[in-house]
């Protein structure tokens with residue numbers, strides 16, 4: 001059976017969990033990774049009840065040993081790997097602690113390197129597989145109050161681009177998805193209800209639409225690969 005690893009999974013109405021459900025429904029055994037065991041367990045139970053196969057692995061994306069263990073647990077047959085970790089670290093540079101900036105870079109960029117490296121180490125010998133990274137508006141532009149997050153997401157994007165060029169000819173499809181705007185999911189609706197209210201449903205990016213884009217990339221043939229997709233609502237000013 002083909003396997004998928006998704007790093008950065010928590011809320012049910014979050015992108016990571018929705019990607020896991022979609023790829024499980026397409027027959028992949030999904031390994032869902034994040035730092036909150038209880039949330040991962042609830043998701044795997046739900047996937048299994050729906051007839052899919054899922055395994056929860058508690059792992060911090062910034063910890064090399066834990067990332068290696070995650071891949072060892074998944075074992076052979078890795079067909080899809082998604083690096084979805086990337087909490088937004090806001091704040092002005094003038095009073096930002098060095099440790100805060102480092103944490104942002106570690107989870108949004110360095111963790112992508114650890115995850116990407118372990119992925120290609122396993123996929124290159126079989127000559128096939130898909131490695132996808134989740135980006136944001138921050139991947140393309142710097143913005144006041146978002147310097148820590150912007151710089152890390154931009155680094156993740158060029159890492160993805162380098163890996164696409166390094167491993168494309170070896171059969172590995174590396175892709176990057178820029179989510180340009182707020183996702184209509186738990187993070188915005190539950191934690192930033194005022195923003196959700198202001199944007200309205202039509203002003204937030206639909207998770208199902210995002211998930212469809214990842215599935216589209218994964219199912220492309222090597223003769224017509226896309227490196228990058230950018231997604232935004234029809235009313236987004238960009």
Ligand SMILES: NC(=O)c1ccc[n+]([C@@H]2O[C@H](COP(=O)([O-])OP(=O)(O)OC[C@H]3O[C@@H](n4cnc5c(N)ncnc54)[C@H](OP(=O)(O)O)[C@@H]3O)[C@@H](O)[C@H]2O)c1
Pocket residue numbers: 007008009010011013014015016017033034035036039059060061062084085086087088107111134135136137179180181182183184185187188
């Ligand atoms: N939400 C938005 O509006 C939005 C907009 C544009 C782009 N994006 C991007 O989309 C992706 C998913 O966002 P989402 O909001 O839908 O969240 P999500 O997929 O529900 O969850 C991502 C989860 O990653 C986990 N995580 C954070 N740091 C981690 C670490 N060091 N190691 C392992 N797991 C870690 C967190 O769960 P734990 O704390 O339980 O580990 C977090 O909830 C992110 O890359 C984000 O930058 C989101």
